Amino acid sequence: MKFTVVGAGAMGLRYGVLLQEAGNEVDFVDAWQPHVDKMKAQGGVYVNRDHQGRHLVPVHVYYPEEYQKQDQDVLIFFMKQMQLADMLKRCQHFFNDKQYVLTCMNGMGHVDQLLNYFKPEKVVAGTALVATILDGPGEVDFVGKPGAGSMNLANYTEQPDEMTHKLVAQLKKANFNPNLTTNFMGTLLAKVVFNSVVNTLCTLFEITMGEYADYQGADSLSRQLVDEAYDVAERMGVTMLNTREEEMASINYVSTVANPLHYPSMYQDMTKNRPTEVDYINGYLVKMGQKYHYEAKTHAFLTHLVHLAEHTRQQSLAAESANEKVVVLKKAAGN
Structure with missing residues (x-):
């Protein structure tokens, strides 16, 4: 599958890197200049796991305005709540009616903003019970052993479709231990x-x-x-x-x-x-x-x-x- 992760912070990198390692095509879009420039200069992001095993993972990262692809299957949003509205405006040129959206952001409010740009039946939201730390520009630390943590997710319509099950399969392959529910608000x-x-x-x-x-x-x-x-x-x-x-x-x-x-x-x-x-x-x-x-x-x-x-x-x-x-x-x- 083709994914674009909007928000290459700690959690965005964890999801994107592990989905990439599971065989998917993944791009990253972010607006924090020191972070984006560092990853571009070094050809990727340095990944640690529990402060050990630092290694460079090649990634494709873009500023919102320079990203033009529109053939993604799923957009993954990992932003701070107060940053989402501005990022959505800056990214809307590569949105289309066929894309699905996955978000596991902290707090509440983000789904309402996403619904301004995407159809309800395309929105999947959930919770990520996993810890990750962004140590600095171009440096991320995955907390816990491979397969640590879990996640719950649900369709906004509470009606899983074929694409939802494909998404869950890839999340499972990437060791996120997904649990698909049909209880949207209870999940969030x-x-x-x-x-x-x-x-x-x-x-x-x-x-x-x-x-x-x-x-x-x-x-x-x-x-x-x-x-x-x-x-x-x-x-x-x-x-x-x-x-x-x-x-x-x-x-x-x-x-x-x-x-x-x-x-x-x-x-x-x-x-x-x-x-x-x-x-x-x-x-x-x-x-x-x-x-x-x-x-x-x-x-x-x-x-x-x-x-x-x-x-x-x-x-x-x-x-x-x-x-x-x-x-x-x-x-x-x-x-």
Whole structure:
């Protein structure tokens, strides 16, 4: 099959590289100049697995404006929620009515944006339960052994067709362990709930998933957040993939066994002074709760805490920058 991955960040590279290694034709489209230029210069991306075995994987990467192919079978979108609208505008010249779309982005909101460009029956969305780190331009680290992690996906129409099954077959061949469901909202919300606990708390306290799970009160914290999220889902009329107990077990398993040394993506954004997606995760649950006359108070509190942490970091950076300018001016005056 022919794939184009839009967003060659950590997860986009993992999906694209492994699909390529499974025998598919894969292109990458990205807009981060240092990253794109680095991959073009070195002829690909350097891939590590758990910080070992660094090797160059040849890839074809393009800026949105220079990519002209229109014969792709599937477009895969892996963007930050706040970046998607602009990227869709920049890429729309190579969209057509025959293409299918797969997205496993964090948070909620992206599917509505994709539906502005693609037919509902062509949209497949899901959740990726696998950890990957973009170490820098042209450098990516796949966390976990080959075949680690899993994913759930569903058609927007909840009616799998022949192309959907072909897509699932290739994902299976690439060791993503796909689980095709016919519960669209339940599938997407499962990852939102997971992220609303682990991503947010690990980010606020700058700890790994394993360090969070090691705290004796972790189950109590997780339970409060899971219960609020499921209360929201029930009011939305959504049947979740897991029961509340199964979701708690999933959080514990991933945190203690699958990825105990991993810092979630929200933490990586925070430490690199990039905007987080908390409004599309905890904030989404708050908004949906309000729509159905329910207050997800703990999720609202955590959303504010993440924004406070972002604000504090920006203030510190601004102060550091101002101090550096003063030092430069003093040195210049002394000369």
